[in-house]
Amino acid sequence: MDIGLLSVSMNVYSTKRLAEEAEKLGHYIELIDHTKCSVKLGLGRPEIYLGEENVTNEFDAIIPRIGAKVTRHGAAIVKQFEMNGIFSTARSLGITRARNKVRTLQIMARKGIPIPETLFSINPDNIEEQINLLGGPPVIIKLQEGTQGLGVILAESKKSAKSIIDTFYKMNTSILIQKYIEESNGEDIRIFVVGHKVVAAMKRRSALGEFRSNVHRGGDTEAVKPTAKEQYIALNAVKYLGLGVAGVDLIRSKKGPLLIEVNASPGLQGIEAATGVNIAREVILFVQKNGGRRK
Ligand code: ADP
Numbered sequence: 001m002d003i004g005l006l007s008v009s010m011n012v013y014s015t016k017r018l019a020e021e022a023e024k025l026g027h028y029i030e031l032i033d034h035t036k037c038s039v040k041l042g043l044g045r046p047e048i049y050l051g052e053e054n055v056t057n058e059f060d061a062i063i064p065r066i067g068a069k070v071t072r073h074g075a076a077i078v079k080q081f082e083m084n085g086i087f088s089t090a091r092s093l094g095i096t097r098a099r100n101k102v103r104t105l106q107i108m109a110r111k112g113i114p115i116p117e118t119l120f121s122i123n124p125d126n127i128e129e130q131i132n133l134l135g136g137p138p139v140i141i142k143l144q145e146g147t148q149g150l151g152v153i154l155a156e157s158k159k160s161a162k163s164i165i166d167t168f169y170k171m172n173t174s175i176l177i178q179k180y181i182e183e184s185n186g187e188d189i190r191i192f193v194v195g196h197k198v199v200a201a202m203k204r205r206s207a208l209g210e211f212r213s214n215v216h217r218g219g220d221t222e223a224v225k226p227t228a229k230e231q232y233i234a235l236n237a238v239k240y241l242g243l244g245v246a247g248v249d250l251i252r253s254k255k256g257p258l259l260i261e262v263n264a265s266p267g268l269q270g271i272e273a274a275t276g277v278n279i280a281r282e283v284i285l286f287v288q289k290n291g292g293r294r295k
């Protein structure tokens, strides 16, 4: 099979691993830097170019690894491959849905997937009421499109929550306010889904003096066996968003597991190391099963 790997560089662990496993399984795999792609629309079939090379008909499947900074353009390129009938491990719509936490949580809430109580608004006139609607402080304030824990703030008092929220509203920054799940204890669970299967899961524990468990914030990892309910949540979340490959993040609360976000281009490094699972191979096997020219 000829596989297009949409990523900005081969010098990234996940990209390298996917290429390695694809080659081991006898496939041709090519790096497509989506930031260098253009689409030509007009009469006839739209054409996709990588620089000057026409790649419209080159692939049987694509694997998008779209970074946070170029989601819009990346998703548009994926959409074009999709519209041309090429299998993708993540649908364009799924990528944009997962990119925005509010959008993800709205879909989860409608489908009955448990999430922390969350509020979004842009109104600076009743911030106190907004905080009260979540049961008062402490509250979590998040950038709707943050990653790596960078846009996540814990506000312990009403005073600080109010001033932080007010600042974001006045700066026209899209945020959400969320009930702080204290008993999650600075830990979260990352469940890696490929196709309709949970292939690996790890627990991330935050560094000392930190509530965010992101590895980029110094968190450490260990393999974990998710409960049946956690697996059910992860599998359904991925299905509802329209993703074939995804990382689902849950926190454990007194009332059971709560979904906090879904990552459409989940990294492989941390979780392959923590669990010993060959996830890259699982992804390629999934592509092998579903890809094929002009399905
Ligand atoms: P990011 O996209 O930046 O990773 P997350 O929503 O995943 O943002 O939040 C980062 C981390 O902060 C989570 O992994 C979790 O450890 C912690 N966290 C997020 N939301 C809550 C919450 N409502 N209660 C307690 N901890 C939270």
Ligand code: MG
Residues within 6 Å of the ligand: 148, 149, 214, 249, 261
């Ligand atoms: Mg996260």
